[in-house]
Amino acid sequence: xxxxxxxxxxxxxxSVFTLPLNWQEDYFEKINFDGVAxxxxxxxxxxxxxGKSSMAQAQPSKKLVRETIATAHRKGIEVNYxxxxxxxxxxxxxxxxxRQVRKTFDWLSSIGVDTxxxxxxxxxxxxxxxxxxxxxxxxxxxxxxSLEKAKYWEELGADMITLSHVGMNxxxxxxxxxxxxxxxxxxxxxxxxxxxxxxxxxxxxxxNAHAYQSWAKTNRYNIDYxxxxxxxxxxxxxxxxxxxxxxxxxxxxxxxxxxxxxFKLAERGLKSDALAAMIEAYxxxxxxxxxxxxxxxxxxxxxxxxxxxxxxxxxLMRISFINVFRLSKLIKKLEEIKQNESYYINSGFYIxxxxxxxxxxxxxxxxxxxxxxxxxxxxxxxxxxxxxxLGGSPSVFKGIINDLVEGYYF
Numbered sequence: 437x438x439x440x441x442x443x444x445x446x447x448x449x450x451s452v453f454t455l456p457l458n459w460q461e462d463y464f465e466k467i468n469f470d471g472v473a474x475x476x477x478x479x480x481x482x483x484x485x486x487g488k489s490s491m492a493q494a495q496p497s498k499k500l501v502r503e504t505i506a507t508a509h510r511k512g513i514e515v516n517y518x519x520x521x522x523x524x525x526x527x528x529x530x531x532x533x534x535r536q537v538r539k540t541f542d543w544l545s546s547i548g549v550d551t552x553x554x555x556x557x558x559x560x561x562x563x564x565x566x567x568x569x570x571x572x573x574x575x576x577x578x579x580x581x582s583l584e585k586a587k588y589w590e591e592l593g594a595d596m597i598t599l600s601h602v603g604m605n606x607x608x609x610x611x612x613x614x615x616x617x618x619x620x621x622x623x624x625x626x627x628x629x630x631x632x633x634x635x636x637x638x639x640x641x642x643x644n645a646h647a648y649q650s651w652a653k654t655n656r657y658n659i660d661y662x663x664x665x666x667x668x669x670x671x672x673x674x675x676x677x678x679x680x681x682x683x684x685x686x687x688x689x690x691x692x693x694x695x696x697x698x699f700k701l702a703e704r705g706l707k708s709d710a711l712a713a714m715i716e717a718y719x720x721x722x723x724x725x726x727x728x729x730x731x732x733x734x735x736x737x738x739x740x741x742x743x744x745x746x747x748x749x750x751x752l753m754r755i756s757f758i759n760v761f762r763l764s765k766l767i768k769k770l771e772e773i774k775q776n777e778s779y780y781i782n783s784g785f786y787i788x789x790x791x792x793x794x795x796x797x798x799x800x801x802x803x804x805x806x807x808x809x810x811x812x813x814x815x816x817x818x819x820x821x822x823x824x825x826l827g828g829s830p831s832v833f834k835g836i837i838n839d840l841v842e843g844y845y846f
Contacts, residue, residue: 453715458738460494469511469513473514484540498547528558545567545570571596573594586622602631606681606804606805611624640662668833685730690797727787727792734774759844
C-alpha cells in the first residue's frame with residue numbers, strides 16, 4: 437500500500453524523497469517515512485568502494501543489512517545499495533576483479549536489494565545483463581549535467597539519474613530539457629552546500645572511492661584535502677555559501693514545475709534525529725529557522741559523538757604510511773574544532789531561511805547559469821539581509837592544507 441501511495445505521488449507531481457540509511461538502532465523508530473520512496477546505503481567498506489570515505493561511516497554487518505532491507509520492505513520502502521565508485525583501479529577488467537563485482541551483485545540479489553546506484557557504465561551493463569530484476573540509478577558522481585549525458589545513460593538502461601549536484605541545481609533550462617526528453621526518472625540532491633561548478637567534484641569522487649575499497653592501501657584514509665579545501669575557501673565566505681546549490685523545502689514546487697518529482701537528501705553518516713528533522717522540513721515544504729539546521733554539519737554526524745570520534749581518530753593513528761607523531765597534532769586541531777560551537781553546530785553561519793524566499797525564482801528568471809554575476813549584486817544583498825557570520829574554523833583547515841602541501845604529515 438505504501439509503495440502504491442508513493443507511486444501515486446510521483447504520477448501526480450507531488451515530491452517524493454530518497455533518504456540515507458545510517459544503520460543506527462533508532463533509525464526506523466525516530467523517522468517518519470511518509471513520502472519516502474527509497475532509502476540508500478552500503479557496507480562500511482567493500483571491493484568496489486563508494487562516494488564517501490569509509491572512516492566516517494557506520495559499520496553494519498551483512499546480517500543487519502539484510503534485516504534492514506526486510507524492515508524497509510515491510511514499511512513499503514525500497515532499498516538502494518550504493519556501488520557509486522568512480523574508480524576501481526581497472527580491476528573490474530581482470531578475472532579476479534570481475535568475479536568480485538559479480539559476487540557483490542549475487543549477494544545484493546539474494547538479500548532483496550531493489551536498486552543499485554552506479555557511476556561506471558561497465559557496472560551498469562553488468563547489472564542489466566545479469567541482474568535485470570535490479571533497477572539501476574546513475575549516481576551524481578557520474579556528473580550528469582546535460583541532456584546528451586542523460587540520454588547516453590538512458591540508452592544503456594538507466595532507470596533513474598541523480599543529476600549533478602554541482603552542475604544542475606541552478607541549470608533550470610537544462611533540467612527542463614532532460615525531463616522533457618528522457619523517459620527515465622530524474623532526481624536532485626537538495627540539502628548540500630556544494631559550490632556551483634565545483635572543480636573538485638570528480639577528483640573528490642576518486643579520492644573517496646579509494647578511501648572505501650577493502651583492498652586499497654588507502655582504505656579508511658581520510659585526510660581529505662578536497663573537503664578541507666572546500667571548507668577553507670567556501671565557508672570563509674558567506675557569499676560563496678549563498679551562491680551554492682541548496683534547494684530549500686520552499687523551493688521544491690519550482691523544481692516540480694520543471695519535471696523533477698524526486699529529491700534526495702544527504703547524507704549517510706547523520707544521526708537519526710538530524711535525518712528526522714530534515715525529512716520533516718522537506719515534506720512540509722517549509723522551514724522557519726537556520727537553513728544550516730537541515731544541511732549536513734559536523735554536529736549532526738554519528739562519528740562526531742565522543743565515543744565514535746575517538747575510535748575514528750584511533751583508526752587514523754594506525755595508518756602506517758604517515759608520520760603518527762605529527763598526525764597527532766592534526767587530530768588535536770580537529771578536536772579543537774569540535775569545541776568551537778559556532779562551527780561544530782552551525783558551520784559558522786546563521787542563514788535565516790525565510791529571508792531567502794524568492795531567491796531561486798530570481799535565479800530562474802535571471803538565467804544565472806547562462807549569465808555573469810558581474811554588476812548584479814543580488815546575492816551580495818542576500819548575504820546582508822539573511823546571513824549572520826558566527827565565526828568558524830576555516831583558518832584551521834587552511835593550516836592543515838598548508839601542512840599537507842609542505843609534506844609535514846608524511
